[in-house]
Amino acid sequence: LFDCKPAIMSAFQAAKDCTKSRRSDGHGDDYIERREFRFFLHSLRQYFEYFVAFARIDGEGDRRINLEEFVAAKDMMEAWVGPIDDMEATFASIDTNGGGQILFDEFCAWAIKKSLDLEDDEE
Numbered sequence: 001l002f003d004c005k006p007a008i009m010s011a012f013q014a015a016k017d018c019t020k021s022r023r024s025d026g027h028g029d030d031y032i033e034r035r036e037f038r039f040f041l042h043s044l045r046q047y048f049e050y051f052v053a054f055a056r057i058d059g060e061g062d063r064r065i066n067l068e069e070f071v072a073a074k075d076m077m078e079a080w081v082g083p084i085d086d087m088e089a090t091f092a093s094i095d096t097n098g099g100g101q102i103l104f105d106e107f108c109a110w111a112i113k114k115s116l117d118l119e120d121d122e123e
Contacts, residue, residue, distance in 0.1 A: 006063070006104040007051035008044065015040035049118055050111045053080060054104055064101040067091050081114040 015036045032040050057065050057073040070077075071087045084090050094102050094110045110116075 004048060004051055007047040010050075010105065010108055011040060011043035011047045014043045014047075047108065050108050050116065051104070053077075053111065053116060053118055054107050064103060065107065066101050070102065079119050080116045081111075 012032065015032050016030070018036055018039050019033075054065070055061075056076060057069055059069045059072065060066075067088065070091045074084060074087055078084055091102065094106050096106050096109070097103070
């Protein structure tokens with residue numbers, strides 16, 4: 001569970017920002033409020049799925065996907081998102097910070113756009 005911290009933090013950030021806080025003390029947007037909790041649970045499930053997909057691609061286990069790992073996982077990713085014509089161009093488009101590696105948040109942004117769905121998860 002503790003290895004999944006990036007998924008938990010991503011779900012938390014998505015949920016706490018989904019509505020404007022009603023709190024008057026100025027701290028409402030730093031927490032998940034009751035009306036955001038259902039969205040948090042939905043986001044948590046989705047980001048756990050992205051985390052599993054990310055971990056399957058990340059062969060070195062360093063929480064970064066390099067081009068070689070990305071290209072090696074082509075068949076697996078195409079099962080999740082459909083055909084990918086140019087792996088290098090796709091890699092470059094996902095790597096939004098230009099660091100030469102795909103980080104979890106960059107992967108999630110791409111996965112959301114592509115409606116990534118693991119073939120072996122329980123819906």
